[in-house]
Amino acid sequence: MDYKQQVADVLAPALPELAMADILAKIEQPKTSKQGDLAFPTFALAKIMHRAPQMIAGDVVEKIDQTNFEKVVAMGPYVNFFFKKADFSADILAQIMMDGAHFGDAKLGNAGQVPIDMSSPNIAKPISMGHLRSTVIGNSLANILSKIDYKPVKINHLGDWGTQFGKLITAYKMWGSEAEVKADPINNLLKYYVRFHKEDVDHPEMDDEARDWFKKLENGDEEALALWKWFRSESLKAFQKIYQRLDIQFDSFNGEAFYNDKMAEIVDILESKNLLHESQGAEVVDLSKYDLNPALIKKSDGATLYITRDLAAAVYRKRTYDFVQSLYVVGNEQTNHFKQLKAVLTEMGFDWADEIHHIPFGLITSNGKKLSTRSGRVILLDKVLDDAVTLAHQQIDQKNPDLANKDAVADAVGIGAVVFHDLKNERMNSFDFNLEEVVRFEGETGPYVQYAHARAESILRKAGSPKLTAANQQLSDPAAWDTLKLLSEFPATIVRASEAYEPSIIAKYAIHLAKAFNKYYGNTKILVEDDDLNARLALVQSVSIVLKEALRLLGVKAPDEM
RNA sequence: GUCGCGGUAGCUCAACUGGAUAGAGCAUCCGCCUUCUAAGCGGAGGGUUGUGAGUUCAAGUCUCACUCGCGACACCA
Numbered sequence: 001m002d003y004k005q006q007v008a009d010v011l012a013p014a015l016p017e018l019a020m021a022d023i024l025a026k027i028e029q030p031k032t033s034k035q036g037d038l039a040f041p042t043f044a045l046a047k048i049m050h051r052a053p054q055m056i057a058g059d060v061v062e063k064i065d066q067t068n069f070e071k072v073v074a075m076g077p078y079v080n081f082f083f084k085k086a087d088f089s090a091d092i093l094a095q096i097m098m099d100g101a102h103f104g105d106a107k108l109g110n111a112g113q114v115p116i117d118m119s120s121p122n123i124a125k126p127i128s129m130g131h132l133r134s135t136v137i138g139n140s141l142a143n144i145l146s147k148i149d150y151k152p153v154k155i156n157h158l159g160d161w162g163t164q165f166g167k168l169i170t171a172y173k174m175w176g177s178e179a180e181v182k183a184d185p186i187n188n189l190l191k192y193y194v195r196f197h198k199e200d201v202d203h204p205e206m207d208d209e210a211r212d213w214f215k216k217l218e219n220g221d222e223e224a225l226a227l228w229k230w231f232r233s234e235s236l237k238a239f240q241k242i243y244q245r246l247d248i249q250f251d252s253f254n255g256e257a258f259y260n261d262k263m264a265e266i267v268d269i270l271e272s273k274n275l276l277h278e279s280q281g282a283e284v285v286d287l288s289k290y291d292l293n294p295a296l297i298k299k300s301d302g303a304t305l306y307i308t309r310d311l312a313a314a315v316y317r318k319r320t321y322d323f324v325q326s327l328y329v330v331g332n333e334q335t336n337h338f339k340q341l342k343a344v345l346t347e348m349g350f351d352w353a354d355e356i357h358h359i360p361f362g363l364i365t366s367n368g369k370k371l372s373t374r375s376g377r378v379i380l381l382d383k384v385l386d387d388a389v390t391l392a393h394q395q396i397d398q399k400n401p402d403l404a405n406k407d408a409v410a411d412a413v414g415i416g417a418v419v420f421h422d423l424k425n426e427r428m429n430s431f432d433f434n435l436e437e438v439v440r441f442e443g444e445t446g447p448y449v450q451y452a453h454a455r456a457e458s459i460l461r462k463a464g465s466p467k468l469t470a471a472n473q474q475l476s477d478p479a480a481w482d483t484l485k486l487l488s489e490f491p492a493t494i495v496r497a498s499e500a501y502e503p504s505i506i507a508k509y510a511i512h513l514a515k516a517f518n519k520y521y522g523n524t525k526i527l528v529e530d531d532d533l534n535a536r537l538a539l540v541q542s543v544s545i546v547l548k549e550a551l552r553l554l555g556v557k558a559p560d561e562m
Numbered sequence: 563g564u565c566g567c568g569g570u571a572g573c574u575c576a577a578c579u580g581g582a583u584a585g586a587g588c589a590u591c592c593g594c595c596u597u598c599u600a601a602g603c604g605g606a607g608g609g610u611u612g613u614g615a616g617u618u619c620a621a622g623u624c625u626c627a628c629u630c631g632c633g634a635c636a637c638c639a
Contacts, residue, residue, distance in 0.1 A: 186598060398601095
């Protein structure tokens with residue numbers, strides 16, 4: 001039921017000087033339910049009618065048909081509408097009971113495909129907290145889009161090509177061993193790489209050798225290629241372990257190397273359209289009309305660059321998926337790159353360039369400084385997840401020692417805390433890494449939401465997991481009101497999150513709902529035999545369903561007990 | 563220097579398209595487990611929303627200037 005429209009319908013006859021659209025646009029949601037459920041400010045009318053807004057509000061209330069509302073009152077310059085709680089609760093609870101986890105589904109995407117470029121770690125380097133953001137934001141957006149009928153395609157654009165592989169092969173040949181790499185691929189490959197950068201300061205000839213090896217790799221040299229493939233597959237195995245912990249699956253691992261043979265066509269197109277110009281020995285596309293620096297397509301030595309590869313990837317994705325949108329969940333510091341990318345595609349005549357969206361996010365720093373693999377200043381994601389799970393275990397031992405499935409719950413809670421922490425704030429916010437804060441279990445955290453869900457489940461178990469009927473779901477208890485209203489806002493919240501590409505909107509919603517429910521739980525005895533029992537249980541069930549679904553959209557599990 | 567992002571309570575952050583007394587969490591202090599999981603609930607203190615103008619009936623939100631922090635500025639990705 002559209003309550004906003006209902007309010008507008010009764011307002012319209014009392015306000016002949018305003019069009020329906022204007023009335024609808026002005027209706028707003030008060031900050032607290034003391035001020036009602038919807039409100040209409042009369043300031044705009046004051047000007048037209050040359051009267052004080054307070055008086056207008058009073059008059060409007062007199063003229064209005066109040067039969068469909070609990071009450072309509074003038075509070076200062078506002079007309080405040082209070083819904084009939086019993087009817088409202090019956091509506092929303094029946095809806096959620098009926099839809100279950102599908103509550104909030106919408107047919108907005110028309111099954112259009114949406115590739116999402118996300119995670120994209122570099123081969124032979126560990127996954128750090130920095131990668132977590134791209135990974136969990138991308139995953140959550142995929143879940144959100146999927147819920148409103150888009151078809152997301154999660155693409156892990158691996159950093160599996162580039163001059164660093166020349167360095168890595170050089171370093172491996174000097175200090176590495178097969179046994180070491182097999183034992184612990186990421187750490188040992190990283191060790192070689194870091195050592196290379198330490199020693200090449202004094203031994204510049206190492207750089208020449210690295211260049212040679214990369215050249216060999218590009219020319220298909222057997223030894224170089226074999227090493228590269230091996231490094232790649234060992235790294236991927238290690239990555240998959242982390243993705244499993246996060247419960248994230250990808251649809252494609254086509255990384256940079258995948259586009260090696262697809263860039264020539266891009267250069268051809270650019271040439272045929274006369275877009276390529278020589279500048280200081282390099283080939284560039286002039287973008288001055290977009291107020292951007294020229295895009296460097298080919299280096300002076302003829303080698304291609306990052307943007308050339310991304311152009312090839314963009315074209316490939318359009319052809320392969322015929323996408324309706326193409327998303328890139330990549331750090332804020334690459335904003336310019338994506339502006340250039342879109343500009344070049346536009347110059348090439350691809351009107352679908354408009355459907356490419358860079359989804360930027362803020363930087364994670366450590367002690368205020370940018371993370372850097374080379375300098376060894378990394379925060380390993382695996383380590384953070386381990387710490388979080390260990391802490392979760394301790395909490396369980398302390399608070400619920402008899403719990404079954406301790407390990408699974410500790411995983412869900414510990415990892416959920418880390419993921420939720422990364423998603424709960426606007427993605428553009430930067431933050432300095434702080435372990436205690438990331439794995440916090442109290443206050444506005446993932447575990448707080450999980451806890452509310454587990455409490456709801458616990459009540460339902462105690463009630464004997466009843467089959468709730470759609471009847472008798474009128475709940476007029478004011479203590480339940482905030483929870484009921486929040487439940488009703490879930491579908492609109494999903495749409496808002498999808499439009500802003502902002503998982504934090506869902507996370508904040510989950511916190512609000514959990515908070516409202518915890519408050520209700522703390523002040524109201526639910527399991528008492530009276531006329532409202534069925535309605536209260538329906539409320540508890542609905543909260544459980546919606547909390548679990550909100551967490552799922554974020555990529556966080558909701559254990560039934562914890 | 564140019565462009566981008568940000569500056570809200572001691573700390574971390576909210577505030578949907580401009581609206582009512584700027585809200586939470588953490589930390590500090592005080593209450594609540596013989597009642598459905600205390601990972602919880604209730605209460606207290608804590609603010610010139612970076613500064614200064616402007617637009618508006620109304621500005622944390624829009625405009626301009628200034629300021630501080632971070633980032634990007636063609637041969638890395």
